[in-house]
Amino acid sequence: MKAVVCQSWGLPDTLTVQELPDPQAGPGQVVIDVKAAGVNFPDVLIIQGKxxxxxxxxxxxxxxxxxxxRSVADDVTTFKPGDQVIAFTPTGxxxxxxxxxxxALAPMPPGMDFETAAAITLTYGTSHHAVVDRAALKAGETMLVLGAAGGVxxxxxxIGKALGARVIACASTDEKLEVCKAHGADVLINYSTEDMREAIKAATGGRGPDVIYDPVGGEYAEPAFRSIAWRGRYLVVGFANGDIPKLPLNLTLLKGASLVGVFWGEFVKREPKANLAGMRQLMGWLQEGKIKPHISGRYKLDETAQAxxxxxxxxxxxxxxxxx
Structure with missing residues (x-):
């Protein structure tokens, strides 16, 4: 089989496509013919050792x-050759x-295509854990999303709209914000051209958002946190900007607000039943049309570095x- 190989820590262009032996299923394992693989920001960090x-x-x-x-070990009874499945694994x-x-496998829901199935696990799992479990967002509350046009x-x-919340989307271009609008965002803020704090103040009548979802970090974290509502919940999801912000902790005191960490991968390992319940809710929303992964690009295997x-x-x- 052909596969993309990371031989040393580095940027995407150091990856190579190689011919490898076909994998064999060991005890408790399954071999899958991959039809689609989702690309996520952690993939960029993992190949650099970061x-x-x-x-x-x-x-x-x-x-x-x-x-x-493709094949299953003799002790596997939950799946058989020919089954269509979704898998989330550390590598491979x-x-x-x-x-x-x-x-690590789940059956694909009937009628779902492979591209959608490969695009839902990490991004929607992370965001469901963040918004539903960690922030406990309620109907009628307001959530601000930074880096809103990305996958998570x-x-x-x-997910915010499915829960009945009002959602403010922040992104760096008007084109990205149009995608956010198409996916349900109520208010759009271009933080490249607008004063973000003033825009948030105007959008919330000075009250601030109840929940802030931050997968970006960097320079926008502090002004966003300074805008949070009383008893607000600030979700620390990731640092796509590359810089881990240092927030003055007196802000949590002044706003009676909470900094809430979100690490979906660890949540899956520690609380598998809770994660499974979340995925079931997501699949229900998918069937109802409340969520729909936005797939903006498709790459061949030898184009993985470009992706x-x-x-x-x-x-x-x-x-x-x-x-x-």
Missing amino acids: YQFKPELPFVPGSEVAGVV GFGQQLVASAQ GLAAIE LNDMAARKITGKVVILP
Whole structure:
């Protein structure tokens, strides 16, 4: 099989496409023919050795796939060859085949296409855990989403609207904000051309948002937090900007506000039943049309480095997928 290989820590252009032996299923494992693999910002960090999880070199990056079961170990009874499945694994996604634990698989819902199936696990799982579980966003509340046109940002917008909240989307271009509007955002703020604090003040009547969803970090974190409502919840989702902000902790005191960490990968390991319940709710919303992954680009296997470069340069709206 062909797969993208990371042989040393570095930028996307250091990745190579290689011919590797076909994987074999060990105890409790399943081999999948990968039909689509989701690309996520953590993939950009993992290949540089800059993520919370650091695999041993060499490895095949990519964690989010949809495909067809090729073979199963003798002790696996939950899946069989020919089943269409979604898998979330630490590594191995950017290849024609993937071996994974059967426990890391879920059946694809009837009628779902492979691209959608490969685009829903990490972004929607992260945003559901953040917005529903960690922030406990309620109907009638207001949520501000930074980096709103990215994969997790658009997912947060849709989940906020599914819960009955008012959603303010912040992004760096008017084109990105139009995508946010199409996915349900009520108010649009271009933080490249507008004074973000003044725009938030105007959009909330001076009250501030109840929840702030921040996958970006960097220079926008402090002005956003200074705008938060009394008893607001600030979701620390990630640092796509590259800089980890240092917030004055007196702001939490003045606003009676909470800084809330969001680490979906650890949540999945520690609270699998709660994660499964969240995924079931997401699948229900998907069938009802309340959420719909926005897939803005499709790349071949040998274009994986370009996909990751585009992700790193924040040229992507929503999700992109690799089609091996």
